Amino acid sequence: MSRYFSKAQKTYSHLKSFTRSSYGGSFNYKPYLYTTLSMGALLATQKYFKIQTATKAEMNALYIDKQRLKQMFELISDEITVYHFYDSQNPLHDEFNQLNSYVLKEACKKNCAEIASIDINELDPHEESKLMHATKMNKAQIKAQSAPVLVLKSNCSFKTIDNKVVNGDEENFRVYLRNLTRSQHVTSINELSAALKNNKSLNDCCVAYYLPLREGQDHKKAISEFEERNIMVFNLLKGETENIAVITDEELAQKCKLEPSKFYAYFKPSYINGFENLVDKDLNVEYLQAYEGICRDEFVPNYDYLSSDEFLGSIGDHENMFTEKLISEHFDSAFERTTTTEFLLNPNFESRWESDEADVPQCFIYIPDEYMKKYIFEIKNALEDYKGSFEFIYTNNYSVANKYLFLDEFPDVMPFFVIVDKSKKIPVRKLTDEPIKNFEDVIVDSENVPEGTPFYYTKYKEPIFLSNLTQEIEKFLEKYLEGKMTHYYQTEKMVQYTRVKEICGDTFKREIVNNPKVEQCIIEVFKHDCPSCMYNGKVFNAFSRKLEKNGILNQLPCFRLAIDNKIPYLGSFAYSPIYFFLKKEDGKVTEISIIDIPVKYEQFKSKLIEYTGIEKLKEINLVPKFQVKYHFQQEDLKPGFDIDQDLIDKAKEDEEQKKKEEEEKKPKNIEK
Numbered sequence: 001m002s003r004y005f006s007k008a009q010k011t012y013s014h015l016k017s018f019t020r021s022s023y024g025g026s027f028n029y030k031p032y033l034y035t036t037l038s039m040g041a042l043l044a045t046q047k048y049f050k051i052q053t054a055t056k057a058e059m060n061a062l063y064i065d066k067q068r069l070k071q072m073f074e075l076i077s078d079e080i081t082v083y084h085f086y087d088s089q090n091p092l093h094d095e096f097n098q099l100n101s102y103v104l105k106e107a108c109k110k111n112c113a114e115i116a117s118i119d120i121n122e123l124d125p126h127e128e129s130k131l132m133h134a135t136k137m138n139k140a141q142i143k144a145q146s147a148p149v150l151v152l153k154s155n156c157s158f159k160t161i162d163n164k165v166v167n168g169d170e171e172n173f174r175v176y177l178r179n180l181t182r183s184q185h186v187t188s189i190n191e192l193s194a195a196l197k198n199n200k201s202l203n204d205c206c207v208a209y210y211l212p213l214r215e216g217q218d219h220k221k222a223i224s225e226f227e228e229r230n231i232m233v234f235n236l237l238k239g240e241t242e243n244i245a246v247i248t249d250e251e252l253a254q255k256c257k258l259e260p261s262k263f264y265a266y267f268k269p270s271y272i273n274g275f276e277n278l279v280d281k282d283l284n285v286e287y288l289q290a291y292e293g294i295c296r297d298e299f300v301p302n303y304d305y306l307s308s309d310e311f312l313g314s315i316g317d318h319e320n321m322f323t324e325k326l327i328s329e330h331f332d333s334a335f336e337r338t339t340t341t342e343f344l345l346n347p348n349f350e351s352r353w354e355s356d357e358a359d360v361p362q363c364f365i366y367i368p369d370e371y372m373k374k375y376i377f378e379i380k381n382a383l384e385d386y387k388g389s390f391e392f393i394y395t396n397n398y399s400v401a402n403k404y405l406f407l408d409e410f411p412d413v414m415p416f417f418v419i420v421d422k423s424k425k426i427p428v429r430k431l432t433d434e435p436i437k438n439f440e441d442v443i444v445d446s447e448n449v450p451e452g453t454p455f456y457y458t459k460y461k462e463p464i465f466l467s468n469l470t471q472e473i474e475k476f477l478e479k480y481l482e483g484k485m486t487h488y489y490q491t492e493k494m495v496q497y498t499r500v501k502e503i504c505g506d507t508f509k510r511e512i513v514n515n516p517k518v519e520q521c522i523i524e525v526f527k528h529d530c531p532s533c534m535y536n537g538k539v540f541n542a543f544s545r546k547l548e549k550n551g552i553l554n555q556l557p558c559f560r561l562a563i564d565n566k567i568p569y570l571g572s573f574a575y576s577p578i579y580f581f582l583k584k585e586d587g588k589v590t591e592i593s594i595i596d597i598p599v600k601y602e603q604f605k606s607k608l609i610e611y612t613g614i615e616k617l618k619e620i621n622l623v624p625k626f627q628v629k630y631h632f633q634q635e636d637l638k639p640g641f642d643i644d645q646d647l648i649d650k651a652k653e654d655e656e657q658k659k660k661e662e663e664e665k666k667p668k669n670i671e672k
Contacts, residue, residue: 085151088124183209183227183244185219189290192256195245196286199268201397202347206266207237208245210258219248232311233301236334237263239327257293262338265297266290271369271376272345272394279373298339305333324351344380345394352393353404358422361480365394366401366416375415375469382473389481390419414531417473419460419480422446426487428454443487460485463632465625488634496631498541499548500524500558505565512582513569513589518557520583520612522595527563527576532597535628536577539598542627542636545643546620555614579604581611599624623650 186192186208195206213222223246227234237244247253258264269275269285275295278285289295305311311330318326328351345365346352352362372379383392395401405418425446449455460480464472479485503511512518524540526533540558547553563573569589570580579598583591593611596603601622609617626646630636636643 085123183223183246185223186245186247186252187249188252189255189287192245192247192290193284193286195243196266196289198243199266202268202270202272202395203349204243204268205241206243206245207241207263208247208256208258208266209263210247210253210260212250212260213248222248230301232306233263233334235322236327236331239322239324240265240331256290262298262300263335264293265299267295267297267341269295271372272347273341273343276373276376295341296339297337297341299335299337302334302336305330325355328355328357344383345392347394349393349395349397349400350403352391353420356422358391358420360388361390361419361421361423363390363392363477364401364405364418364420365392366398366405366407367394367396368398369396371415371466372396375466378469379473382470382477385474386477390477414466414535415464415469415473417461417464417476419485421458421460424458425449425455426458428456456487458487461488463629465628467625496538496541497545497636499544499553500541500560502560504561505567508561508565508567508569512559513584514587516587517554518584520555520581521557521559522608523570523580523582524558524560525563525570525573525576525578525580526560530576533577536597536599538628538631539601539622539624540579541631542643542646543598543620543622546622549643550616550620552614552616556608556612556617581608583611598622621647623647626650 184191184195186195192208195208198204199206211222211226213219234244247256247258253259266289267273269278269289271279273295278288311334314326314330315322349364352358353364367375367379386392398407401407401416405416407416423446424443426442427444427449429442443458462476462479462485464476466472501511512521512523524537526537537560540560544553544558547556547558561567563576569582569592577597579595581591581593581595582589591611593607595607595611598604601624605617605620605622608614623646626649627636630641630645635641635645642648
C-alpha cells in the first residue's frame with residue numbers, strides 16, 4: 001500500500017511546485033493536499049477507479065498559460081464567456097477543474113478587466129444543456145479528454161481552446177490567434193494559396209472576400225468594423241469554417257477574380273467535385289486555385305432574410321447561440337449563390353450521419369482514394385439516375401468512416417455502401433419483451449417514436465464488388481427501392497463456418513507429412529492484411545463445405561497457413577495468396593504444385609481434377625461472388641443454410657439476363 005501513497009506524495013509535490021510557479025506564490029495549495037493524498041487510497045483500489053498519477057510536465061500541459069490567455073482576450077472587444085466543461089464523475093477532471101478555474105479567474109481579474117466583460121461558467125456534461133449541441137461537444141468526447149475542455153464564446157459563436165496549441169510553439173499560437181476571432185488579412189497570392197492549403201479534408205473550405213478601402217483607411221480598423229456590422233453573416237460563416245481570408249488590395253483582388261460584396265468558398269479539388277484532373281499531379285494546386293478562381297462557390301448575403309422575423313426568431317429559439325443545427329437550417333436561405341461547385345457526393349460525412357434531418361434515404365459511402373481514382377467514372381454513371389432518390393455522402397478518411405461503420409467486415413478492396421433511412425426507427429426492445437416473428441413489425445415511423453425513447457435508425461448494407469461496379473451499385477440501390485433489403489445490426493467481424501483446418505510451421509509435419517490419413521491436400525498460404533487473401537479465403541471456405549456435402553473432404557482435406565511460417569517443403573513465399581496441391585506416396589511428399597486461386601473457380605477445379613483424379617469434383621460447382629455475399633449478409637450463418645444456394649441464385653440471374661436480352665431484341669413500337 002505504501003507505494004500508492006508515495007505516488008500520491010509525488011503528485012502532491014508536483015502540485016505544490018506547479019502552483020507556486022503558476023500563481024507567483026499567491027495560491028494556497030493546502031485545500032488540495034487532502035484530495036491529493038486521498039488519491040493514494042483511490043490508486044490502491046484501481047479495480048474501481050482507473051486513476052493514473054500525472055507527471056509535472058503532463059500536468060503543466062493541461063493548464064492554459066495566463067499571458068497567452070490574455071492575448072486571446074485582447075483580440076475581442078465584446079463580451080466573452082468561457083465555458084469550462086468537465087466530467088464531475090472523473091476524479092482527475094474534478095481536480096483539474098478546480099485548478100483551471102482558478103487560473104482562468106485570476107487571469108481574467110488581473111489582466112483582462114479593462115479589455116472586456118468576461119464570464120466563466122463551469123458545466124458538467126451530466127447536466128442537460130443546449131450548450132453541448134452549440135459547441136459540437138458531447139458527453140463521450142468530454143469524458144475521453146484527460147482534462148476539462150475550455151470553450152470560448154464570442155459574438156454568439158464558439159471556439160474550443162486547444163491547450164496544446166496555446167501553450168506550445170509561438171508560430172502555431174500566432175496562427176491560432178489570427179483565426180480565433182477575425183479574418184486573416186491576405187496581401188499576396190502566395191498568402192491566399194497558403195490559406196487554401198488548410199483545406200486538408202474534402203469537407204474543409206476557405207472563405208475569402210474583398211473589402212475595398214478608402215484612401216488612408218487603416219485595414220485593421222476597416223476589417224473590424226465591417227465584420228462587426230455583418231456579425232450575423234460571419235457567425236454563419238464561422239459555423240462552416242474558421243479559415244476566413246480578407247483582401248483589401250484592389251490589384252490583388254482583380255488578380256484573384258474577387259468582387260466586393262461577394263464571398264468565395266474555396267474547396268479542395270477532388271474526384272467528387274469534378275476536378276479529378278488536378279489530383280495527384282505535380283502542380284501547386286492551391287496557387288492555381290487562388291489565381292484562377294477554380295473549385296469555389298460565389299455567394300452574397302441575403303440581408304432581407306437575415307433581418308427577417310423568421311431568422312431572428314430562430315436565433316432566439318437557440319438562446320442566441322449559433323448552433324450547428326441553426327446554421328444548417330438557415331445557411332442556404334441566408335446566402336444567394338451566384339456560382340456553385342457541383343459535388344457528386346456530399347463530403348460532410350460526420351455531420352450528416354449525426355443529423356436527424358434527412359428528406360430522402362442517405363447512402364453513406366467509404367472508398368479509399370486509390371480505388372476512387374480508378375473507378376470515379378463508373379461511380380458517376382451508377383449514381384446519375386438516383387440523385388433524387390438518395391442523398392449520397394462520402395468520405396475517403398478511414399478514421400472518420402470507421403467511427404460510425406465497422407469497416408473490418410469487408411476487405412479494403414471492396415467499396416463500403418450503407419443506406420440509412422431516418423424516416424424509420426427501431427425502438428430498443430426490453431429483454432423481457434416477447435420474441436418477434438417478423439422483423440418488419442418492429443420498424444415504425446420516426447414521428448411515432450416518443451421523445452427520449454432509445455432507438456436505432458434502419459440501416460441497409462450489402463457487399464459491392466469492383467467488377468462491373470456500375471451494375472453492382474445500381475442493383476444495390478434498386479434492391480433497396482424495391483423493399484427487398486432488411487435492416488442489419490452492426491457487428492464485429494464475423495467468423496465464417498469452414499472445413500479448412502489452420503496449421504503452422506510446428507504442426508505442418510504432424511497434420512500433413514506424418515498423417516497417414518492425408519494422401520493429398522490443398523494448402524492455402526495467406527497474409528493477414530491482404531484483401532485478395534480475404535476474398536479468396538471466403539471462397540475457399542465455401543469450397544471446403546461443398547467437398548464435405550459431396551462426401552469427398554476426406555479424400556481432399558483443406559489446410560490454411562499464414563505466410564509468416566517457414567516450411568522447407570514449400571520454399572519461400574513471394575506473394576499471397578498461394579494455393580498448393582500436395583501429394584504423398586508411402587508417407588513421403590512426392591508432388592507439390594501451385595494451382596489457380598479459388599476466385600478463378602473453373603481453372604481451380606480443372607487443375608484439381610487433373611492432379612487428384614477425383615471424378616466427383618466435376619459435379620461440384622461454385623459461384624464465388626454469391627458465396628462472398630452470403631457471408632457478408634450473414635446468410636451462411638443461419639441454421640439450415642444450403643451451401644449450394646449459389647447455384648440456385650445463379651440460375652435465376654441467368655434467366656433474368658436472358659429475358660432482358662430477349663426484350664432488347666424485340667422491335668420497339670415507334671409512334672408516328
